[in-house]
Amino acid sequence: MGRGxxxxxxxIVLRVENIHKRYKDQEVLKGVTFEVRRGETKVIAGPSGAGxxxxxxxxxxxxxxxxxxxxxxxxxxxxPETNINxxxxxxxxxxQEFNLFHHLTALENVMIGLTKVKKxxxxxxxxxxxxxLLTVHITEDLWxxxxxxxxxxxxxxxxxxxxxxxxxVIILYDEPTSALDPQLVGEVLRVxxxxxxxxxxxxxxxxxxxxxxxxxxxxLFMYGGRILERGPPREVVFSPKHEVTRKFFENIxxxxxxx
Amino acid sequence: xxxxxxxxxxxxxxxVNTLWVLVISIPASVALAIALGSARVYGNAPIKAIATAFVxxxxxxxxxxxxxxxxxxxxxxxxxxxxxxxxxxxxVLCGGSYMSEYVRGAIRSIDIGQSLAARALGMTKFQELIYxxxxxxxxxxxxxxxxxxxxxxKYSSLAFVVGYEEIFAVSKTFISRYFMPLQxxxxxxxxxxxxxxxxxxxxxxxxxxxxxxxxxxxxx
Ligand SMILES: Nc1ncnc2c1ncn2[C@@H]1O[C@H](COP(=O)(O)OP(=O)(O)OP(=O)(O)O)[C@@H](O)[C@H]1O
Ligand SMILES: [Mg+2]
Numbered sequence: 001m002g003r004g005x006x007x008x009x010x011x012i013v014l015r016v017e018n019i020h021k022r023y024k025d026q027e028v029l030k031g032v033t034f035e036v037r038r039g040e041t042k043v044i045a046g047p048s049g050a051g052x053x054x055x056x057x058x059x060x061x062x063x064x065x066x067x068x069x070x071x072x073x074x075x076x077x078x079x080p081e082t083n084i085n086x087x088x089x090x091x092x093x094x095x096q097e098f099n100l101f102h103h104l105t106a107l108e109n110v111m112i113g114l115t116k117v118k119k120x121x122x123x124x125x126x127x128x129x130x131x132x133l134l135t136v137h138i139t140e141d142l143w144x145x146x147x148x149x150x151x152x153x154x155x156x157x158x159x160x161x162x163x164x165x166x167x168x169v170i171i172l173y174d175e176p177t178s179a180l181d182p183q184l185v186g187e188v189l190r191v192x193x194x195x196x197x198x199x200x201x202x203x204x205x206x207x208x209x210x211x212x213x214x215x216x217x218x219x220l221f222m223y224g225g226r227i228l229e230r231g232p233p234r235e236v237v238f239s240p241k242h243e244v245t246r247k248f249f250e251n252i253x254x255x256x257x258x259x
Numbered sequence: 260x261x262x263x264x265x266x267x268x269x270x271x272x273x274x275v276n277t278l279w280v281l282v283i284s285i286p287a288s289v290a291l292a293i294a295l296g297s298a299r300v301y302g303n304a305p306i307k308a309i310a311t312a313f314v315x316x317x318x319x320x321x322x323x324x325x326x327x328x329x330x331x332x333x334x335x336x337x338x339x340x341x342x343x344x345x346x347x348x349x350x351v352l353c354g355g356s357y358m359s360e361y362v363r364g365a366i367r368s369i370d371i372g373q374s375l376a377a378r379a380l381g382m383t384k385f386q387e388l389i390y391x392x393x394x395x396x397x398x399x400x401x402x403x404x405x406x407x408x409x410x411x412x413k414y415s416s417l418a419f420v421v422g423y424e425e426i427f428a429v430s431k432t433f434i435s436r437y438f439m440p441l442q443x444x445x446x447x448x449x450x451x452x453x454x455x456x457x458x459x460x461x462x463x464x465x466x467x468x469x470x471x472x473x474x475x476x477x478x479x
Contacts, residue, residue, distance in 0.1 A: 060379060062378060085381045085383050086381065088378065091379070098372075099370075099372035099375060101395075103395050103398070103471050112390060113382075116382065117386070145472075145473075146472045146473050148471065148472065148474040149472055149473035166381075
């Protein structure tokens with residue numbers, strides 16, 4: 001079990017039920033069901049094309065699922081009556097390619113959601129943004145730099161601060177370290193781990209086995225648009241039920257040198 | 260009174276009239292261009308269709324035809340525009356339509372990730388456009404817009420066809436009295452060159468001021 005587990009309550013904050021998604025004649029998600037409890041960190045792993053990114057985007061409806069339902073704190077996001085923009089404020093999203101706003105400084109990137117979406121007064125937003133940046137170890141000397149002036153690791157930490165500052169119910173991470181140079185991966189994983197320890201709920205698509213073993217409460221192994229196998233990290237990684245799962249983690253361990 | 264004593268005040272009066280149209284028509288063209296370009300990418304189907312039809316129409320008409328339509332055509336329908344109003348409106352319709360294509364292209368060139376990140380924060384499509392996409396797109400469109408602005412300064416001479424007393428109109432009248440076309444048109448050319456050069460410098464300074472540190476290649 002991950003060490004974050006002492007923070008995990010019984011309250012389910014995210015429920016995903018029977019999600020289906022098809023692109024033309026290719027069925028990318030074939031009925032995915034799981035739930036995330038408050039304070040929990042769940043890792044999703046699986047081979048390329050398994051549908052991991054599509055699944056994350058179906059959760060905050062950046063992609064519309066064809067079938068199935070999603071609830072956040074009991075509110076059904078997939079209900080057409082639900083104000084999705086309002087609900088998205090509560091779902092942090094961290095992208096593989098960072099997607100910081102190029103024309104805004106680090107501080108402004110974190111502030112804009114607070115001022116324009118949450119409509120907080122500027123000074124309150126600024127205070128909150130500064131706190132979030134300090135939490136991800138972005139120090140004051142970097143606050144007024146533009147994304148193009150930051151390293152990959154710094155960019156991704158600013159992106160995490162941007163999500164965190166909104167006080168989200170959950171943060172979704174889509175391969176947050178895959179675009180980084182190996183020596184920068186550690187600083188981002190460390191921040192994610194610290195957040196998990198503080199009880200920030202997370203759903204993380206990653207191939208970082210070390211992170212999964214140390215931090216995750218559960219691994220969902222996706223294969224061909226389904227959750228093929230799920231369970232405590234050690235079980236899924238070291239003694240999986242399926243041959244494909246075993247092969248996958250064997251290859252990953254070789255590639256990433258998991259602990 | 261000699262030629263110069265008479266011509267210089269007259270042509271300067273024309274230049275003031277020219278500028279008086281441009282100070283309205285250039286900002287208004289840019290504003291219209293941003294609205295049309297945005298509507299053609301972000302609008303729903305009917306808005307897109309209307310914006311596209313608008314651009315195709317006013318980009319398709321020769322400017323002279325637009326000027327005549329607004330001046331004589333509308334008069335036929337009982338709407339009387341002054342030469343000043345006609346010229347300003349025609350330049351805005353024509354310039355805005357041309358410029359909108361630079362804006363549309365710039366919007367489409369923005370990485371989809373910027374849009375996804377905005378939506379993921381809970382922004383509406385409109386907030387995404389205003390706060391995230393346009394500030395970046397306008398910067399990219401600026402060199403193209405500058406080109407059109409310089410065109411507009413030069414094509415403002417066409418306002419003479421509806422009897423607006425701008426630089427070219429007063430010069431033509433003047434030549435019919437003193438037949439000195441070389442001197443007259445040299446002065447006109449110098450005035451237009453001064454205006455376009457000033458605009459070019461101003462726009463370049465704006466481009467420099469709006470640059471995003473670290474992101475763009477140096478423009479100086
Ligand atoms: N917008 C789209 N249009 C068409 N097909 C798509 C689209 N997005 C994803 N797909 C397809 O859906 C499948 C799953 O893609 P997805 O990005 O969810 O996989 P993934 O598990 O995240 O893979 P990776 O590890 O490479 O990121 C792929 O075969 C992909 O080609
Ligand atoms: Mg992916």
